[in-house]
Amino acid sequence: AQYxxxxxxxxxxxxxxxxxxxxxxxxxxxxxxxxxxxxxxxxWFIALAIFAATAGVAGAARHISVRxxxxxxxxxxxxxxxxxxxxxxxxxxxxxxxxxxxxIALLSDLARPGVSAELQxxxxxxxxxxxxxxxxxxxxVWAISPENDSLDGLxxxxxxxxxxxxxxxxxxxxxxxxxxxxxxxxxxxxxxxLFLAIKEVMNNVVKHARASEVWLRLTLQPKSFTLxxxxxxxxxxxxxxxxxxxxxxxxxxxxxxxxxKRLAQSGGRCVVSSAPGQGTKVEMTLGISGVSxxxxxxxxxxxx
Numbered sequence: 001a002q003y004x005x006x007x008x009x010x011x012x013x014x015x016x017x018x019x020x021x022x023x024x025x026x027x028x029x030x031x032x033x034x035x036x037x038x039x040x041x042x043x044w045f046i047a048l049a050i051f052a053a054t055a056g057v058a059g060a061a062r063h064i065s066v067r068x069x070x071x072x073x074x075x076x077x078x079x080x081x082x083x084x085x086x087x088x089x090x091x092x093x094x095x096x097x098x099x100x101x102x103x104i105a106l107l108s109d110l111a112r113p114g115v116s117a118e119l120q121x122x123x124x125x126x127x128x129x130x131x132x133x134x135x136x137x138x139x140x141v142w143a144i145s146p147e148n149d150s151l152d153g154l155x156x157x158x159x160x161x162x163x164x165x166x167x168x169x170x171x172x173x174x175x176x177x178x179x180x181x182x183x184x185x186x187x188x189x190x191x192x193x194l195f196l197a198i199k200e201v202m203n204n205v206v207k208h209a210r211a212s213e214v215w216l217r218l219t220l221q222p223k224s225f226t227l228x229x230x231x232x233x234x235x236x237x238x239x240x241x242x243x244x245x246x247x248x249x250x251x252x253x254x255x256x257x258x259x260x261k262r263l264a265q266s267g268g269r270c271v272v273s274s275a276p277g278q279g280t281k282v283e284m285t286l287g288i289s290g291v292s293x294x295x296x297x298x299x300x301x302x303x304x
Contacts, residue, residue: 008037083146086188090145097137105130143192151184151225151288154191155218158198158227162216165199169206176217184225184288190266194227194284197262197270201229201282209233209280223287230281236274259284 001013014028039045108127112120142148142157159175166173186194205211211233219226256272259282263270268286 006035008035008041010034086144086146090141093137093141093144098134098141101130101134101137105134139195143188143195146188149185149188149191151186152181154186154194155181158195159216161195161199162202162214165202166206166214171206171211172213174213174215176215178218178220181218182220186288190286193262193266194286197259197284198227198229200258205229205231205233205280211279224285225288226283226285228281228283230279232279235276235278236272236280 011033013031013033015031016025016028018024040049105127108123108130112123112127115123147153148157155177159177162175163173202214205214209231211231213232215228215230217226217228217230219228256270259270259272263284263286266286268284271283271285272280273283274280
């Protein structure tokens with residue numbers, strides 16, 4: 001008798017026989033058999049194999065985890081080195097260039113009373129250019145300083161800029177910003193693009209809108225935030241028609257493609273809505289993971 005496979009264990013092999021007359025043996029012949037297991041079928045080997053497989057999976061997982069942690073540490077070290085360089089550059093620009101430009105402006109103002117009338121315009125222009133460069137330098141220092149890489153740093157600077165810029169133009173600025181902002185980190189490039197977009201919108205309002213009030217609002221969503229700039233001016237269409245007539249050629253957009261491009265570079269979007277005589281509203285939305293849903297839905301804010 002042949003068997004293709006018998007599992008390890010004890011067996012009883014029984015045989016009965018029949019003669020030509022059809023008579024069967026009254027008692028079966030019996031043989032006791034024991035099939036020994038292979039080494040890989042024994043319990044100790046199975047337990048050892050399970051342990052080795054578990055240890056191998058755990059070792060591979062630990063190796064992958066260690067590699068990720070090392071890469072993360074290397075990235076953090078590089079980031080810290082970059083932030084140290086950014087802080088140093090910002091300090092050097094502020095201390096050296098800022099002091100030099102301020103000195104130039106002061107010397108120009110002091111020299112004006114003692115020079116001839118022909119040189120007065122030139123000295124006035126030197127002083128004005130120095131002050132403009134100082135203002136631009138402050139924006140650059142703010143943009144590259146790593147301590148401002150947050151939503152709170154952005155809104156603090158933007159709010160002050162909007163109030164100063166619009167106040168100089170005789171336009172009232174109203175702020176609607178949550179009293180508590182989540183600790184969102186923004187990359188310097190994203191923060192700078194948002195500021196330049198806001199600055200361009202404010203410039204358009206001052207030059208074209210003929211508005212008396214401007215609202216700057218920050219709205220938080222669970223995975224994004226929206227900066228809205230709305231004015232009570234004459235609307236985008238009326239401003240474009242007046243600008244086209246004044247220039248004698250078609251001139252549309254007032255930099256709106258630049259706004260869309262800046263927001264697109266930061267992974268966001270820009271929506272502009274306007275109606276004649278009802279002002280213009282510019283909504284700049286940027287998706288950010290990690291905004292606190294509680295803060296986003298609380299509606300707590302303050303107005304000025």
